[in-house]
Amino acid sequence: MRWDGQTLGHERADALPGLTGPAGLIRSVSTPEFAGITFHEIAAKSALNRVPGRDGSVWGWTINPYRGCSHACVYCFARPTHQYLEFDGGADFDRQIVVKTNVADVLRTELHRASWHRDPVSLGTNTDPYQRAEGRYRLMPGIIRALADSGTPMSLLTKGTLLRRDIPELVAAAQRVPVGVALSIAIYDEALQELTEPGTPSTEARLATVAAVRAAGLDCSVFLMPVLPYLTDTREHLRSAIERVAAAGATSLLHSALFLKPGVKEWFMAWLQRTNPDLVPRYRSMYAGGAYAPTAYRSWLRDRVHPILREFGLPVGRTDPATGSLLVGHAPARRSLEQPSLF
Numbered sequence: 001m002r003w004d005g006q007t008l009g010h011e012r013a014d015a016l017p018g019l020t021g022p023a024g025l026i027r028s029v030s031t032p033e034f035a036g037i038t039f040h041e042i043a044a045k046s047a048l049n050r051v052p053g054r055d056g057s058v059w060g061w062t063i064n065p066y067r068g069c070s071h072a073c074v075y076c077f078a079r080p081t082h083q084y085l086e087f088d089g090g091a092d093f094d095r096q097i098v099v100k101t102n103v104a105d106v107l108r109t110e111l112h113r114a115s116w117h118r119d120p121v122s123l124g125t126n127t128d129p130y131q132r133a134e135g136r137y138r139l140m141p142g143i144i145r146a147l148a149d150s151g152t153p154m155s156l157l158t159k160g161t162l163l164r165r166d167i168p169e170l171v172a173a174a175q176r177v178p179v180g181v182a183l184s185i186a187i188y189d190e191a192l193q194e195l196t197e198p199g200t201p202s203t204e205a206r207l208a209t210v211a212a213v214r215a216a217g218l219d220c221s222v223f224l225m226p227v228l229p230y231l232t233d234t235r236e237h238l239r240s241a242i243e244r245v246a247a248a249g250a251t252s253l254l255h256s257a258l259f260l261k262p263g264v265k266e267w268f269m270a271w272l273q274r275t276n277p278d279l280v281p282r283y284r285s286m287y288a289g290g291a292y293a294p295t296a297y298r299s300w301l302r303d304r305v306h307p308i309l310r311e312f313g314l315p316v317g318r319t320d321p322a323t324g325s326l327l328v329g330h331a332p333a334r335r336s337l338e339q340p341s342l343f
Contacts, residue, residue: 026101037070037095039133044100047107047143048121051322060322061121063107065139067098069127071159072199074271075226078126080263089263094199097133104142111150120153120178122325130160132199141169148173153329155180155320157223161201161209167216174218180328182221182254182317183210187232188241195275196228207248214249221317221326222250226258227301229286229293230279233257235304242308252317254326255305257293265291 026041051060068082072094079089087096100106110116123129129140144166147154154177156163156170163181173179185206187193193203200206213220222245227233232241245253260268265287273280286293293301309316318327 034070034132034136037097037133039136040096040098041101042098043102044106046110047100047103048110060320061119062125062323062325063103063121063123063129063143064126065100065103065123065129065137065143066127066131066133068093068096070094070097070132070199071128071197073159073197074268075196075228075258075260075264077259077261077264079267080261081126083263090267097131099133099137100139101137103139104146107143108146108149111146111152116150116152118150118152120155120320120329121147122155122157122320122323124155124157124182124184125323125325128158128160129156130158130162132160132162134160134162140166144169144173148176151177153178153180155182155326155328157182157184157325159184159197159200159206161205164209164212167213167218170213170218171216178329179218180221180326181213181218182223182326183207183213183250184223184225185210185241185245186223186225186227188237188244189232192231196271203244207244210245210248210250214251219251220249221252221254222248223317224253224255224305227255228258229297230282231276233301233304235308238305239308242305242312242314246312246314250314252315253309254317254319255301257298257301259291259293260287261291 024043026043029039029041030037047063049062049064051062067085068087069076069078076093079093082089082093082096085098087093123140123143129143134140144154154173156179163183170179170181183206185203187196188203190203193200210220210222224238224241224245227238232238242253269280269283272283286297292298306316319325320327
């Protein structure tokens with residue numbers, strides 16, 4: 001692994017954001033509680049990641065306290081980011097987790113710079129901030145407090161029910177800054193959910209988390225992403241999903257079709273070959289032209305979803321076109337750009 005580029009005082013232009021140095025590997029940890037997973041604890045140089053537009057302007061900001069994700073979603077589009085650290089984007093992404101142990105302290109310093117304009121900051125756009133590791137490292141409370149103390153709007157997207165631990169922090173933050181909360185819940189078939197997202201909490205547990213956020217007085221959206229062609233796009237599955245989301249009290253819903261960029265496509269297609277080999281030719285044809293599902297399919301899916309949303313009185317949520325996260329605060333005007341979501 002490219003830890004030689006993470007030693008104190010060493011700078012690498014090709015390292016991941018926040019790991020360019022001076023940064024240091026503190027230690028690598030494996031415990032019986034997290035069987036098969038290794039945590040690489042590092043001291044990061046930066047916490048805020050700049051999301052640039054094609055013209056070089058700042059489009060948005062994100063924070064990733066972790067790299068890699070034990071949720072192990074077969075469709076996760078962040079998998080290729082692990083390759084920059086000379087891990088693979090497959091099993092290593094699921095089992096080799098980089099932890100920025102000092103992220104809250106570094107963030108607080110960055111937010112107090114005169115150059116910081118309190119633009120909205122998104123969490124959960126790359127890897128999940130409430131994956132299982134967060135129960136051990138407790139990085140999010142400090143991040144939430146630092147953002148709120150600086151007057152910075154924030155949005156959170158997660159599959160992790162550990163979010164419930166921090167609802168009081170989010171309620172307190174929402175008294176001071178705009179706060180957006182969203183749960184990613186894509187699969188409403190228990191057997192399929194366990195196959196595609198083996199490290200995630202159950203769908204029912206995530207819906208209960210939506211209800212808990214709403215009971216605390218906060219809005220909560222649901223990301224029905226990704227919709228898997230021929231697997232979760234039937235009218236029955238979509239209607240059941242939206243009915244359950246509405247019953248949980250969600251305030252809006254967002255959806256999109258599966259996005260398969262290079263580095264993810266190979267991993268997903270290998271999984272599809274093992275579990276649904278009859279669908280492999282269909283997926284090869286559908287994604288032969290690129291990472292996005294064909295325009296005609298996306299239009300078909302929208303026309304199928306929107307009448308069901310109207311039936312249950314759920315509005316369509318809005319995303320920040322830079323980060324793909326829930327739109328909150330005073331996001332600057334930007335060109336429209338289709339942006340996939342990790343979850």
